[in-house]
Amino acid sequence: MTVLQNVMWFLDVRTVLLCVAVLLVLRWFLGRPKNLPPGPWGFPLIGSVLAIGREIRRGVEPHDLFMRYAAKYGPVFRLKIFNKTVVVLNDYSSVKEAFQHPQLQDRPKMLLTKVLKSDGVSIASGQPWLELRRFSLTVLRSFGVGKTSFEEKIGTEAEELMKEMSAFSGKPFDPKPLLGNAVSNVICNVVFGKRYEYTDEQFNKLLSLLGRNFKLLGAGAAVNFFPALRYLPFVSIDEIIANFEEIRMFITTIIDNHRANFDADDVKDFTDSFLMEIKRNEAKDASGVKHGLLSEGNLVGTVTALFAAGSETTATTLQWTLLYMAVYPEIQQRVQAEIDAVVGRNRLPRMADKPELNFTRAVIWEVQRLSLIVPLGVAHAAAADTQFRGFLIPKDTLLVPNLWAVTHDPKVWPEPDQFKPERFLNDKGEAVQAEELIPFSVGRRSCIGEHLAKMELFIFFSFFLHQFTFKKPDNSPPLSLKGRGGLNYSPFNFEICVISRE
Structure with a gap:
């Protein structure tokens, strides 16, 4: 091949590559639907990934960005994250x-579905989700969850936890493991x-492992929803999958034992209730009757969702309550005086x-507001092209609630970064919860364990302050009140002293 031919070949290849690049850019700009919400400019193919990644490396939390x-x-x-x-x-x-709109209730496709080899109440969409949620709520209520009658079980676990705390005899310790075990035991009692x-x-x-994955999944569980993020060098995808696989095996073993x-004739817990429903559906199927949507395919996912959500978030909130009491001893004294x-x-x-x-109650709410545990909630997906506030939300669009912004909105919360429990008290000193406080999100996909979590927070916190000074x-x-991000927003590791009250 002559030199001229080499040059011509190179120019041909360069021309082809340039044409491809131009076509991709044109497709990026011209292929976008009209009337989308406004938002920052992004690069073709990768969108705003670089801009967001740069801010995160600088220490900026996504919810603040x-x-x-x-x-x-x-x-x-609007943002574009890859495609x-x-x-x-x-x-x-x-x-x-948005979260009350019937077309904006789906879940995006998730990594978790593949890892667990199952979907479930927190992952499913459409009619399967409706049936799973209805069933789960009914069964949880049947075991007393959210009812006053359930307080004895929570109280018993709180007393066991206080025995463990007392054993340190006022010496410093990290409360995280104990809180995690105690809170998890409450949901395990119901589910297992x-x-x-x-x-x-x-x-x-x-x-x-569960706590570790809450960190690795990133704000809003981004790795769970965006497959391309899994190939970035700083994303520990192998560790996430290995951790979830170990959790899945643990829960699968429990289900197999059940x-x-x-x-x-002796249904003891949620897992038994689910197995009973599966058997009923199989019997209907064998007789030619159309059966329900509860099956082995969503048993593991549902049980895992209840276990994970019922363990990590409430335990993290209780960590924050102890931390705030230690940092604000005068507030702690007021709570103790009221309880006494x-x-x-x-x-x-x-x-x-x-x-x-x-x-x-005002103190609990203010801690929840300031330390919003899941700052970016859990994403929804549009089931179809939807008009929302004059904008087009295309099918499969992810909708991310910045719950941190909601609970730190200065138009609603004067001096939003200040710890002021009094903001929840009216002129008569009565506790009034503002509707903008939504740590469990809102709408039909709000946290299924909301009532249980509220009861746990009140009982554990009131028991603690009745018996101890932190x-x-x-x-x-x-002590630092700055947290670290992930799927949940948690305190940096800290030690605390627990002093028994007379």
Whole structure:
């Protein structure tokens, strides 16, 4: 081949590549639907990935970055993450309106579905999700979840936890493992029909893996929803999959044990109830009757969802309550004084005391507001092209609720970064929860364990403050109220001293 031929070949290849690049850019700009929400410019093919990644490396949390975008583009704005359109909702009214819209209730496709080899109540969409949610809520209520009658089980676990705390005799310790085990035992009691000792190494490892994955999945569980992120060098996808595989095996073993010992006349827990429903559906199917949508295919996913959601988020909220009490001892004293006045020193608090414990409830709400555990909630997906607030939301668009922005909106919460429990008290000193406080999200896909979590928070927190005073260890650095991101927003590891009250 002559030199001229080499040059011509090179020019031909370069021309082809240039044409391909131009076509991709034109497709990027001209192929976008009209009337989308406004948003920042992104590169072809990768969208805003580089811009967001750069800010995260600088230490900016995604929820704070999205608040910055919202100030520029409005409370409803659009991003492109690789080939996916993402609409971020940044105020209460837009989140509430979107998450009550019947066409904006689906879930995006998830990595979790493949890893668990199952979908479930938190993953499914359409009619399967409706049936799973209806069934799950009915069964949980049948076992007393959310009812006053369930407080005895939570109280028993809280007393076990306080024995473990007392054993440190005022010496510093990390409360995270104990809180995680105690809270998880409450949901395990309902779902698996058993609790685990605080010394159970296998169970403690499982909780550690779960907590680790909540961090690795990233804000809003981004890795779960965007397949291309899994190939970035700083994403620990192999570790995430290995951790979930170990969790799946643990739960599958429990389900297999339930199946082997199943007794239709003695249904003990949620897993038994699900197996009973599967058997009923199989019987209907055998007789030619159209059966329900509950099956082996969504058993593992549903049980895992209840276990994970019922363990990690409430335990993390309780970590924050202890931290805030240690940082604000005067607030802690006010809570203790109120509990003493209402309850006395001769018994522990009860749910019946809740209406009179106004400041105690206000403190719990203010901690939830300031340390919003899941800042970007869990994404929804558009089931079809949908008109929303004058914008087009194309089918399969991800809708991300910036719940952090909702609970830190200065138009709703004056001095939003200040710890002020009084903001939840009216002129009569009565506790009034603002509708904009939505730590469990809103709409038909709001957290299925909301009622259980609220009861747990009240009972654990009121028990703690009735029995203990929480203090920063002597000669230790100041406790930090800054958290670290992930799927959940949690405190940096800290140690605390628990002093028994007389």
